Amino acid sequence: MVQMTMIEAIASAMDNAMAADEKVIVFGEDVGFFGGVFRCTAGLQKKYGSNRCFDTPISELGIVGAAIGMAAYGLKPCIEIQFADYMYPAYDQLVSESARLRYRSAGQFTCPMVVRMPTGGGIFGGQTHSQSPEALFTHVAGLKTVVPSNPRDAKGLLIAAIEDPDPVIFLEPKRLYNGPFDGHHTRAVTPWKKHALGEVDDGYFTLPLGRAKIHKEGSAVTILAYGTMVHVAEATLVETGIEGEIIDLRTLSPLDLDTIAQSVEKTGRCVVVHEATLTCGFGAELAALVQEHCFYHLEKPVMRVTGWDTPYPHAQEWDYFPGPKRLGRALIETMEV
Amino acid sequence: MVQMTMIEAIASAMDNAMAADEKVIVFGEDVGFFGGVFRCTAGLQKKYGSNRCFDTPISELGIVGAAIGMAAYGLKPCIEIQFADYMYPAYDQLVSESARLRYRSAGQFTCPMVVRMPTGGGIFGGQTHSQSPEALFTHVAGLKTVVPSNPRDAKGLLIAAIEDPDPVIFLEPKRLYNGPFDGHHTRAVTPWKKHALGEVDDGYFTLPLGRAKIHKEGSAVTILAYGTMVHVAEATLVETGIEGEIIDLRTLSPLDLDTIAQSVEKTGRCVVVHEATLTCGFGAELAALVQEHCFYHLEKPVMRVTGWDTPYPHAQEWDYFPGPKRLGRALIETMEV
């Protein structure tokens, strides 16, 4: 066990995967010599050569499109989109191509690749460095979507994603890179290096895709969260004193509905929280599923605490970000008899 | 009043808008001399000249990107994407640019444009001529999304969309172009020319965006539908004898939540139906909203009847399409005490 930041854990995942399988290659904008603007690929080019880790032109379409061709050839590309906000130029390749290749060729061609991208706000990145586009992937059949909330999960899930025979979108909440940010932007964040979840096995290991984790057990209300919001939820429970259960979804698609349903059947109350805009966000799917599968257990409607239905603003970031105050209000409302 | 197909109604909308305002221009792939692969722009180039109606290179990004520049200049482009399945190359321009221009420039620049695209299945178009990507637009703040279900609405809503000061995505269910297809693919469809909703005012008129219409009143259950599914719902009610209320949403964003809530409060039951894939489809948002706003009126969970979470298949189209049989089963289940 070594203490790692989430950045180091992600780099370690790629390092281990590249060492284990020479078919694994890494590329993207600034990921080569420089090691990525967030340093997630630091050291890989030096260790594995520029044949297996290299810089690309600034063309997200090119990065994803080339990766699809490589995956069809038999390699296992693990590529970086510098910010999730910049995946749109590649969206056609992701949706129309990577997600459907196995299907439309009846398994003749497949697309084992991982698309890593930093997501979410909290760094004063404004509307083009803060987005959480997960719902744009979960709506697409053929893609898997993963969002880790800590270094250990990030590493185990990323190696599992690289091993996976299908395309996996791997969303990295950038506000968590250095520590478990809980929405209190004026307080210092405990660095991962001093946090239990920063203890990560140095070697090769996987955590299964498609399984949620009960981050904190409780009986009063179920909070469905992923990424940064797991820590916001934790802080909110401490502050409100509510005995809630936090489920860290980890994989959004395919979703671990059983774990969710079990929890809501126990608590009878459910709040969903995410940073993305409300309308048609992933929280809509969660609310729809929970009311469908746990209808007779629900004491209260499922509430959603999310980013507003606006672009992500720069200066007013903390009025936009769904922090402990807003989540707390929703929890209290949901706890009313 | 003239009898029109939906194609003619759409053409007539553009014709009237172009006649009324010379800032309105029309372009897209094959829309000029030929009048569009579905003939929706037939006659416009001849009447208004190729300066105002012209063919473009096959670049959806170019079409939308150029339209944004034109709208910022002060024109009102009404552009065609040949099939909604081909909007992905332009998705970045739609999401990152058209939807945010007013916001990020604090109103200095605006983007009054309409993006028309045929959507939906039922024509053996396979996975690249059948998609219903509405949720990919409704998730995006700054866009409006409209789906007409008949010629009269199509015309009035399209003119309103062209008048609108913001970007509007105008989705045309292609299976409705010639008649109110109800999902019974082996039966002939009554042509619009013989249908009450095919009676359309020849001149300039608008129908307000953001207002749903009660397509059929009823008290037993609320069916939330749009586009082709309005007619599928109608057929299903006839066949099951259920006294359901069909709400034709017409505009998905901004949504007419009041009309929906009033109906569900009356009926206590709600089924949502759409062609798009289930997970994170627009039905998820509808179910989430209905359970949130009508929780104490609901006798049963909101059910969703949708396309499966797979690409749209070619040969098995009628096993994929959510027709009257599947909707009927859901209604019956929802009606159980």
Place this chain on the structure above:
Amino acid sequence: MSDNCENKHLELHIPEPEWRPGDTPDFSNVVIPKAGSVLRPPVDVDAQDIRDLAYTIIRVLDKNGNAVGDWGGLLGDEELIAGLRHMMTLRSYDARMQLAQRQGKTSFYMQHLGEEAISCAFGKALNKGDMNFPTYRQAGLLIADDYPLVDMMCQTFSNTGDPLKGRQMPVFYSARDHGFFSISGNLATQYIQAVGWAMASAISHDTKIAAAWVGDGATAENDFHAALVFASTYRAPVVLNVVNNQWAISTFQGVALGESGTFAARGHGFGIPSLRVDGNDYLAVYAVAKWAVERARANLGPTLVEYVTYRAGGHSTSDDPAAYRPKSESEQWPLGDPVLRLKNHLITKGAWSEERHEQAEAEILEIIMTAQKQAESLGTLNGDKIPSAHNIFEDVYARMPAHLRRQRQQCGV
């Protein structure tokens, strides 16, 4: 900024084809370089030294049916006869499938009429293991590689024998073992994938190369640019093919071409050797393909090839070209018919005759009819022998996740 404004008013230029229905096309002012007049450079030539090859047309077969110049002489009579048979087979196959569509046996069809030489000849320039990333108008690659006609038909009919299980529209074949990548309905997307595949081969120190395909119209797409950028940057072992058949549905090539001169010239801005070839000349297509393939195989990087041809038929069975171009344009088209030209060449050489040609035509029709019978015994789209609905849910992922199992159950399959 100054506010000097005494300027004339601007006008938008809208490209228009020379002829519309009712006009009489006249190609007499189109310059067609003489067969044999373009020299064949060595494959390791510098791109900048052969810029002129993007503005000419490389041709081998002259008016009299002789093969002339540097680019000829690569194929023996047997190979040429095989090539002729491939083109004839493709044409005959197309005619039958077009008819089958009209008879309601399937939903849609797209033919190659006039463009047969391109995919048939190109296919012969590749090695086993190389990979094409085709559009919907390169079925000649399959035919020239002896892919079973019955399988092609089963795909077209979406029947129980369909290798793609009914999931894809007709003609969107996929045949991995024949170096034929799964066709996408989205134009141009496969162009950059071909570059990626070629890069993967180079990364793996393999010897395989890739070939990308796109139409004149689809060169305007994003993926075309990404492919040129990546191919140029990484010197990917790929042949970048542009089939310029003059039309993109109803839109003439001038709309995509703009002021460019030629599509081949688009390669120049990327330092990619770019050649323009007579696409209706089997020998020229083969020779240029071979040249480009050799370059790629020798690790010299990408080549862009524009095939000048003409889409003699409708865009698809959903299209009627009489609505936007003169009916006679196709006959007036100055590069002739690829089947006829190769036939005449072989006859001129004494390797073929009218009789053998007729006989071959009959044989081929027979082969196709037999295959069609076999394919139809496995069903057609309008019958009830289509692939089962459980195929909707399979192959979305390698392993079916719980929610799809649930949905499959709801579907009752």
Place this chain on the structure above:
Amino acid sequence: MSDNCENKHLELHIPEPEWRPGDTPDFSNVVIPKAGSVLRPPVDVDAQDIRDLAYTIIRVLDKNGNAVGDWGGLLGDEELIAGLRHMMTLRSYDARMQLAQRQGKTSFYMQHLGEEAISCAFGKALNKGDMNFPTYRQAGLLIADDYPLVDMMCQTFSNTGDPLKGRQMPVFYSARDHGFFSISGNLATQYIQAVGWAMASAISHDTKIAAAWVGDGATAENDFHAALVFASTYRAPVVLNVVNNQWAISTFQGVALGESGTFAARGHGFGIPSLRVDGNDYLAVYAVAKWAVERARANLGPTLVEYVTYRAGGHSTSDDPAAYRPKSESEQWPLGDPVLRLKNHLITKGAWSEERHEQAEAEILEIIMTAQKQAESLGTLNGDKIPSAHNIFEDVYARMPAHLRRQRQQCGV
């Protein structure tokens, strides 16, 4: 397909910069054409007759500070002094804002160091009403058009005076009345929009033209291609600018450029006249800009201009270039410093002096400090005078829909 396989193994080519940290850069083998050596063609020249202009560098100021050749002589001393002051203002402004960011007064900043001539000189070639579609490194357009410094600072500080109401990151200005389109954080997206804007002007028989801006790295994006296609097809009155400052964050220009030779050459495949100019030479930039603007205004269509320059500072305040390039590379860069070069030219001409320069520097600093004081009185990002949260909900649509009114209420504003 044959299965001939006796081929050598492929290798992927990965472009690498010549020098990395620790190396000593040596630009002595870079050919810099003599100032004045490139002839100035008439604006209605055929693109094909000036292909060489994409492979050279148009320069006016020689080593001794003289303006030489065809492209010089367009600006009087007063105009040049004004230009010098614009560049000095931009540089001084950058230095202050960079510092303010380090002091925590804002979240982020991007400077122009070494690239000041390009936007400052280009701005002077346009008319009132023309529209730039800039990236984040053309604030000289604003300064040369006398946009208030206080407004620029308020935007940078996201304070209560911010014309963009705190919504945008620093430096993403928007100033419609100054011909400055709203900057997008997504690279290259505005390139095709500029073409659309220019097309709209032509459709409206207006006289206004547009200017598009993109960096060397971002030419790889989809929008760049779409812009070239549309500009070429419709002969749009637009100037397509590429600022080649050698770096895209940590990635040297060779990764985007590949085998192309130059970025200007990318215009050739579209038949667009393409010029390459010394971006550190105020006079050359102005002359080429003027030429391209005249072409557009005369309805002669688009021009592509590549500005050869060097990003002397970090990519942004988040970047440290010492991690990926030698520290001395910037000093070794052979095209010199644009401010120094124009200063020397004016001194050589006797229109300027070291004393006047120092005095101007002091004056400019004073102006900027005064503006900064005024701007800071309206707040900085780390203070509490930021635009109210109700601005989150406004301008999403022209009229706020019900769901946003509900959300605004929940937000408590």
